Amino acid sequence: MKIQNGCSVRFWTDLWHPKGRLIDLAGEIGTQKLGIGRSARICDVFVDGEWRFRRCRDHFLQDLVHDIRELPLILTANVSDGVLWRDGDDTYSSRFNSKNTWGNIRKKKDQVMWSRLIWFQQGVPRFAFITWLAVRDRLSTGHRTAQWGQAQYCLYCGEPDETRDHLFFACPYTFTLWLKVAGNLFGKDPDPDWDTTITRLLTGHYDRLTFILLRLVLQVTIYYIWRERNERLHNNVSKPVEHIARLVDKTIRNRIMSTRYYLRPRLQGLMQRWFGAHDT
Template sequence: MKLIWRIFTQSSSLWVSWVTHYLLKYNSFWDVQDDSKGSWIWRKLLKLRDEVYGFLRIDIRDGQTCHFWFDNWTEKGRLIDITGATGTTYLGVQRHARVCDAVNLEGWTIRGQKCRRFQELYRNILAITPSKPENGADIVLWKHADEEYLPTFSASKTWDQVRVKRDKVEWSRVVWLPQGVPRYAFITWLPIRNRLSTGDIMTQWGMVQGCVFCGERDQTRDHLYFACPYSYTVWEVLACRLVGNGINPDWQWTITRLQRMRDKELDTILAQLLFQSMVYHVWRERNVRRHQQPAMSTDQMRRRIDKAMINRIVPLR
């Protein structure tokens, strides 16, 4: 979407100038045919047009860059969609005309006052102040919220409008931490959603995988975290001071316990960081062993996680 914004606002850019001259041929971006010419990214931009159109609006000043029939300058969308191809004849404005081409020194030069089909559109256009050269260049506006258009592009505002919104889940504070490590958070998110390729998941694909740590045939997420003697031995020693003495090898108990810890307290942050580091390094060790590489003992694993925690905590001081 930002690239489309640049096409309308940064005409001095070398790439945008090339697009305007060779691909658009100075026609409207909304009217150019998708004939498989141009690069892969250009074809993707053309496919996004229907979704992006509602985000752009033109504030008419001199009318030299705004296409009369295709740009959204009347708040009614594409005028060609309202009138059809015959509208160019009834209103007396050519298909690729700019807004300034429909204005003279006396005002609007469009026809249609005697046409019953387009009288409402005719009156709406006459109600708009005609463009004048002394008004400066047209201003491209981007939608930031309902009925709020500003002359700046905002990725966050755009994403907030196009994304599918759902209720916030309780486990989100366990996964998405401001102090967290992105790769740790992602690997933690996978077992939270039970999307790790553990043995029970791989069985559905015809592959049998037991636990590489203890030999348990039914390797599930709940077994790996932390019913497996290997992972629980590491987790119990590291987490008992932060999570509490009543530490439990049950996965759901652990998630619930972390969710109920007081928000933003130091012990809570450390416990959640430790949990993510534990999930990440156990999964990493599991993959290492599956590829017949040297295995770590529980003591070595504890030292590695301890070092990872120190490396993360020190920059936060």
């Protein structure tokens, strides 16, 4: 419960108990049983230093009332009521902050190891999003849509089971593409296995520029493989692998240019590193 400066939370329903919001704990019926109106203000319920609750037999509500009476409440006269926004675990503010509010209501989980492969400063949201889906194996591959009775196969090579791991990059077509675009960024040939690729990205030792390019090339390649796959599925048109490789290369060069790397000491040499990765 948070009450400051008299009635800093205006309505009874805005009161916070250590276990949660009172209206959520007691519910509409509990609130009625305690004799409190939906829009009752604190000063309607807390009068002359006493909480005015109606007696009730409900043990849960009795415990709740007991807890409420235990909490110290100091009312300051001549201070008007107001609502405070919960800012953190135990901090409140009169200003609404969407970031803090989202932080309060969302389910918090440990940061996953692979998050730095998805979100980084030089990344592009539309490539990051498809990669995020791929890492979580949530792209609607044939393997997944087959659960709803749809026929499926790899649209690149005809393999009967189109899984995430097949598309990235066990399929002969996509692995050929991956070899072309990844160049020497890994320090050795890329691997067709998905788990090996992700592990290598997360545990390998790469200089800063190489690691930026590795993440970029992973994301852009996944994006174009998925887009080409959908083109083949819906429009019956297919591009040769060299065409997709040129698209990936062009997209990455454009992204490198848009970072204005040449003006930024930490990114100096980014374009040269990209060209250097593909000198054969």
